[in-house]
Amino acid sequence: MEDGTNLLVVAMSWAAQLTVAIFFIAGFVSFYTEVWNRAFSDSERSRTERIWLRIALIVLAIGLGSILHFAGYLGGSTSMMYHNIGLFILVFSLLDEEINFGEYLIRCVALITVWAMHHMGHFMVDRFAISMIILVIILVVVWRFRHTIESRFPLRLLVSSIVAIDFWFTLPTHSASMVMTPAVSIEAVLMFFVMKLSTGRQQNLWAHNEQVAHQANYDRLTNTKNFTAYQKEIFNAFGIARTGHQPLAIAMMDIDHFKLINDQYGHLAGNQVLTEVANALKRVLLQYSENYQLYRTGGEEFTLVFPDSSAQEILAILIHCWRTVRAAEYVYDKDTIKITVSFGLTELVDHDQSPDDVYKRADHSLYISKKNGRDTITVDGK
Structure with missing residues (x-):
């Protein structure tokens, strides 16, 4: 017991x-x-x-x-x-x-x-x-x-x-x-x-x-942040820049003639190109700062956000991105696909009331790049 x-x-x-x-x-x-x-x-x-x-x-x-x-x-x-x-x-x-x-x-x-x-x-x-x-x-x-x-x-x-x-x-x-x-x-x-x-x-x-x-918050195909993540994070970046009187640069990027790639080689080839271009851009950005962000905000369209950086400082980085994408070989089913990209770049100015104001200027500069033959970088319309 x-x-x-x-x-x-x-x-x-x-x-x-x-x-x-x-x-x-x-x-x-x-x-x-x-x-x-x-x-x-x-x-x-x-x-x-x-x-x-x-x-x-x-x-x-x-x-x-x-x-x-x-x-x-x-x-x-x-x-x-x-x-x-x-x-x-x-x-x-x-x-x-x-x-x-x-x-x-x-x-x-x-x-x-x-x-x-x-x-x-x-x-x-x-x-x-x-x-x-x-x-x-x-x-x-x-x-x-x-x-x-x-x-x-x-x-x-x-x-x-x-x-x-x-x-x-x-x-x-x-x-x-x-x-x-x-x-x-x-x-x-x-x-x-x-x-x-x-x-x-x-x-x-x-x-x-x-x-x-x-x-x-991430695009399933490219494993890049998506438009939802962009909308959430850009307001934080915009607020920090405005209250801290810091620069903020935004760039829009488009893969040139992407529809022709899909039509000629198929959508699987287009998906591969999107993924490889996104990976190339992320590698370049990481060489400069972990704070620089890449988002896939459309079909073949990407948005790049550069906190605490002016457009003049970022131009050299975009040129690096542009050259990296152009120099790479994109091979699908034994076919080598030539890829070029167009950029539109701008930065925060005093009269901007919301992130959309900066986004629209970057988008307009991208439109000018595409209108003038693509494969180029336009900064604030120039």
């Missing part, structure tokens, strides 16, 4: 800790994802802001993971829970989308450091070497196949569970204020698994929302 009572107490204690852990992790994942979206998905933020937000992600994951790890030394009967939540946060940040190798390496070093601290005084024991070898292999595999793993929750669940098993079943008997037994290891791995499982739907929902937002 007494054994049954003790078992019930242990089960209730574990269930209570699991509940606390799940609520804590749900809050963390929600906040972390919000910061991630601002760092990687918010196109209205400057490059400097994004860099600071990416640093904040590292500090958030490593800082909170380390704090929980140290709290585990003082946690008494709840030490395992603190260490498990800390481990979860560090592993969660490894599966972060879009981070570069340097950011990934920092996260790996933090995890390895915490891992080693749990084996303090037992570095010469075989189980420590085995656990580290398994961990390093996992970290290499995660980086090598990160895009596949990140996009599939079952794979993320599998990788996280392997890390948890490797961590909890290789600890020494006395580790970070815990007395490790097979029962404690099983409880810890099960808690980790349930925590990860509980966040799966949450992450999948955010991924779905991001996908819906992407589909609403």
Whole structure:
């Protein structure tokens, strides 16, 4: 009877800790994802802001993971829970989308450091070497196949569970204020698994929302921002330019004789040309600034927005775009298609009352380029 009572107490204690852990992790994942979206998905933020937000992600994951790890030394009967939540946060940040190798390496070093601290005084024991070898292999595999793993929750669940098993079943008997037994290891791995499982739907929902937002704001064919995105973002760019007395340049671009390409080579050829021209333009713009934006605002028509830049400064960039498109080879079904483009460029002036005023002038300059033989750049009607 007494054994049954003790078992019930242990089960209730574990269930209570699991509940606390799940609520804590749900809050963390929600906040972390919000910061991630601002760092990687918010196109209205400057490059400097994004860099600071990416640093904040590292500090958030490593800082909170380390704090929980140290709290585990003082946690008494709840030490395992603190260490498990800390481990979860560090592993969660490894599966972060879009981070570069340097950011990934920092996260790996933090995890390895915490891992080693749990084996303090037992570095010469075989189980420590085995656990580290398994961990390093996992970290290499995660980086090598990160895009596949990140996009599939079952794979993320599998990788996280392997890390948890490797961590909890290789600890020494006395580790970070815990007395490790097979029962404690099983409880810890099960808690980790349930925590990860509980966040799966949450992450999948955010991924779905991001996908819906992407589909609403990006052209499916060229993966370029669409007219809907332009309408939302140009008002922000216009407002910043007006209130901050900053320049703002807008260019309209049209692929010359695009209807003839469709008629002669077919619409699939036209689609390929649109995609390749859009990719060429994006590559050129990225050489100058991440703040320069490209939108597909019509069938073969694109709009380019240049915040904090005058038309005189942008003319050289448009010439670069123009030459890049003209010099490229567009091959479809063994046919080489010659492509030229026309531009119309203007900038914000004092009497402009809305973004439409700037847009209409750029569109008028584009009309002049097409009227005068195409394959040219017109700046404010000249």
